[in-house]
Amino acid sequence: MIIPHRKPCIESQLNKEGNINELNNVLNDLLQYDKELHILPSGNASIFIASKIIYDLNNCCNILVPDMGGWKGFINYPKSFNHNVLKLTTNDGIVDINVLDETIKKNNIKALFLTSLAGYLAVQPLKEIKKICSENNVIFVEDISGGVGGNCGYGDIIVCSTGAPKIINCEYGGFMGISGDIKQQLKENNKLENLKHLLKTYKVPNIHGSIKEEALRARETYKKCVVFSNIIKEEFENSYYKDNEGVGVFIEHNNPNEIVKKINNIIKLDDGKSILTKCPLYERILKKGFVLELKKIDIRYITKNNIDEIMYIIKTSLGTVN
Incomplete structure (x- = not known):
């Protein structure tokens, strides 16, 4: 039995270039909270930059990742900034809110990296996770690659791959979104210009149309x-x-x-x-x-x-x- 593999839709293949403002409108419509969005070469680039933002706001700190159902980049990229990565005990990848709260308080956690869907297999209790993170001043980094199109976009920072095979599948690229609160914190710590300079080093071709067409679907x-x-x-x-x-x-x-x-x-x-x-x-x-x-x-x-x-x-x- 031969099955067709996931490919970008025809419209995405034909209309690769596009308007960034239109793309922002379409992507933010898929998120629980609006973000300032940046198109990047990959989802991994987004995770790396998120790790840098956490460093700029907290220096080297304790970061929490799930014990399964996450992404290897959650473990690898924060280490580039000497963050200490700890694993959160989950129920087969799904976060237990009480365990999350206890672990954050016990270990002085400053950031949480998590996928919207545990291992692409099950939805996380994102609303409750966001609440716990907010109450404890923890930066919530949410990878929406597998959950976009469903209930997602609660994170203070969202990261997404648009490579293959993803829900938004352009066979290349990714994006990240930053909340207004994170942007304000960066500004107050005189780190916002640093982020702007870093983002300029991640120039990508104009694939705004390609991402928009896939995001619409x-x-x-x-x-x-x-x-x-x-x-x-x-x-x-x-x-x-x-x-x-x-x-x-x-x-x-x-x-x-x-x-x-x-x-x-x-x-x-x-x-x-x-x-x-x-x-x-x-x-x-x-x-x-x-x-x-x-x-x-x-x-x-x-x-x-x-x-x-x-x-x-x-x-x-x-x-x-x-």
Whole structure:
């Protein structure tokens, strides 16, 4: 079975250049709170700059990241500024608000890095997380790459990749957003000009039109991934996060290497890549099994019949066909 891989929409491919003001309007419409937005070469560049902002406001400090379901850049880039990175104990990647509050107070945490969706698999309690961070003067850095189009954009700083395969998929680039409060703090600490100079070193081609066209379709893309994920979760006893929404499905299995190899021999994307991710993996979940990555599939051209066929192949490989 060959499945089309996720590609930018036709409009995004044809209209690469665009107006930055139009793009800002479209992107901010997807966020819970408006931000000052900056287009960058990648999501990783956004995380690096966020780490620099935290340094400018707090010097070297304690930073919190989830113990799973995060992004490796959360751990690597803050270390460039000698921040001390601590891991927050979660429930399979999902933040427990009480544990978060206790950990922040106990360890004098100054910033939290978190994805809107834990491992692309489940929504975080973002409103409550934002409240705890605000009460404790913690800078909340939210990676919305997997959650844009859904409930996202609570962070004081938001970062997003628009590379492949993401919800906003331009096969290149990313952006970051900074709240008015963070901008004011930088100004008061005489660090705002430093940020402006740093951003100038990250010049990118005009891809405003490309990002805008994909962003206009983000809600539809996200919703379709969630709908198909929910259908799949209901069909597999060993799937996780059944009462939550995500853009991928984790299925627990004791021998992920064997089962992934077996499924990959039957299902492939048209670019030759796999639709599965083996676990345990920090970026998903630290348990044995595999993730079916709906975000890798060109979801616009996938039907319920296609999903049924994928599920049948997985069930056959698992030996669970009724």
